[in-house]
Amino acid sequence: MSTLERARCRLQAHPLALDAALAAGALVCMVAGSFVQPHGERDVNWILRAPDPFSLLLIVLGAMALVFRRSAPMAVLAVTGGLALVESITGDPRAPVAMCAVIALFTVAATTDRPTTWRVGLLTMTVLTGASMLAGPLPWYAQENLAILAWTGIGATAGDAVRSRRAVVQAIRDRADRAERTREEEARRRVAEERLRIARDLHDVVAHHIALVNVQAGVAAHVMDKRPDQAKEALAHVREASRSALNELRATVGLLRQSGDPEAPTEPAPGLDRLDELAGTFRSAGLQVEVARADQDTALPAAVDLAAYRVIQEALTNVQKHAGSAAKAEVSVVRVGPHIEVTVLDDGRPAQDGVPGTGGGHGLLGMRERVTALRGTLTTGPRYGGGFRVHAILPVKTRTVAAGERGEPV
Structure with missing residues (x-):
């Protein structure tokens, strides 16, 4: 002063x-x-x-x-x-x-x-x-x-x-x-909506596992007397599915589904196994996307697999909105020790018509909410020389999964 x-x-x-x-x-x-x-x-x-x-x-x-x-x-x-x-x-x-x-x-x-x-x-x-x-x-x-x-x-x-x-x-x-208060209220509303979306996605994952438990339990009851070996195998599948469902339920604590939400899909929640399909969708829209994977086909918990997929999806959406259809994006998924690292880079070239893309700017909040809920880290920011970088580090095994494998109560 x-x-x-x-x-x-x-x-x-x-x-x-x-x-x-x-x-x-x-x-x-x-x-x-x-x-x-x-x-x-x-x-x-x-x-x-x-x-x-x-x-x-x-x-x-x-x-x-x-x-x-x-x-x-x-x-x-x-x-x-x-x-x-x-x-x-x-x-x-x-x-x-x-x-x-x-x-x-x-x-x-x-x-x-x-x-x-x-x-x-x-x-x-x-x-x-x-x-x-x-x-x-x-x-x-x-x-x-x-x-x-x-x-x-x-x-x-x-x-x-x-x-x-x-x-x-x-x-x-x-x-x-008033504008500052409006921005803060909009940010809080976006975060709340993203949390509800996370809750719906995780609910779908849990529902899928419960359906598997129901089917395998029926199989075990049917073959218990005649084929005990097959019944034991079915019960093992029941145990694994119930453990996964319990992990997903723990992840959804505090997140509630609102009334009037659309019906949950019957198919499982998307994961990295659908990454090529996701990249093809953006390629058909005119965005150049290159995908590189070095995760050795790591089996990820459903919540981590879904979060990695959503981060890539939101990052590519932001590239298409803000960098234009002439931009080029690079997606990499790498296994580094006990973590899976997801990186999305773009070169930041403007659209051909010269008009920058428009957007609400709240997609990063949703990505951060997903990653933080799994005790991961997310870093975003512009790249030197132009472009943008999104980097997420997610644990391959959550605490509940690790505790279950050690035989500890979860």
């Missing part, structure tokens, strides 16, 4: 001190103006003169009233206008007492609405100028009378301009605050 901004903050924190300083400055200007007067018809020369004591008294009273201009603007305008009216009729016509009324009129215009400014400004201008022209000691066409007309008009206009500028700045700030 600069020195000027710090000084302005201090003055705004102490408005009475600011008004007192303004009143002191106006008092100095008015007193200095009361000691000089123009002399000469063609060449104007300023000479010193002895001010009228009564005019000095009015000047001091007007300056004192300005101290309270912010707390009682209308009352201060009435007091300073009355002092200027008295001075213009009975005192020295060249004493600058009207400066107090101009400052007070500026304050009224800056703190009220435009209709009030028009009414009060015209009234002040008419009364002071008319009194000076009709009852003052100088001719009605004297420049001092015209100066009162001009300065009161300038004071009202300047105050109205300041008020309008403050209103515009406040409107801009309010609009920015």
Whole structure:
């Protein structure tokens, strides 16, 4: 923060001190103006003169009233206008007492609405100028009378301009605050929708495993007496399917399906085994996609397999939206120790028509939610030289799967 901004903050924190300083400055200007007067018809020369004591008294009273201009603007305008009216009729016509009324009129215009400014400004201008022209000691066409007309008009206009500028700045700030709140609410809504989508997908996975359990249990019951070896094999499949279903149920804790959602599909949730099909879909849409896999056909838990598929799907969708159909994307799936790493790169070339793609910008939130739910990590950002990079690291085995294989309770 600069020195000027710090000084302005201090003055705004102490408005009475600011008004007192303004009143002191106006008092100095008015007193200095009361000691000089123009002399000469063609060449104007300023000479010193002895001010009228009564005019000095009015000047001091007007300056004192300005101290309270912010707390009682209308009352201060009435007091300073009355002092200027008295001075213009009975005192020295060249004493600058009207400066107090101009400052007070500026304050009224800056703190009220435009209709009030028009009414009060015209009234002040008419009364002071008319009194000076009709009852003052100088001719009605004297420049001092015209100066009162001009300065009161300038004071009202300047105050109205300041008020309008403050209103515009406040409107801009309010609009920015509303836009920020709207963005935050939209982001929260997108996250909630993505969590519900995750819950639906995981529900489909669990439903698939439960269906397998039902079928294998029926087989075991049918062949238990005649073919016990086949019954044991069916029961092993039941155990494996039930363990997978339990893992998926644990992953869906806290995520609920809302009423009115579409019916769940009967086919299993997609995974990396459908990666080639996914890439072909984008190729048919005009996007150049290259796929490289070095995961050694690793068998992934259903939740991890689904999350990897969704990350690639969302990343390629973003490439098509934001980079255009002329862009080139590279997808890689690599097994690195106990993790599976999914990377989607694009070269960031613009669309052929030169119009950038549009999108809500919330797809990254959904990807992050999926990866974080599985205790993985997701990094996204622009690439050096152009393009974008999405990199997800997912565990090959979740904690519940690892605990089940060790025989621990899950």
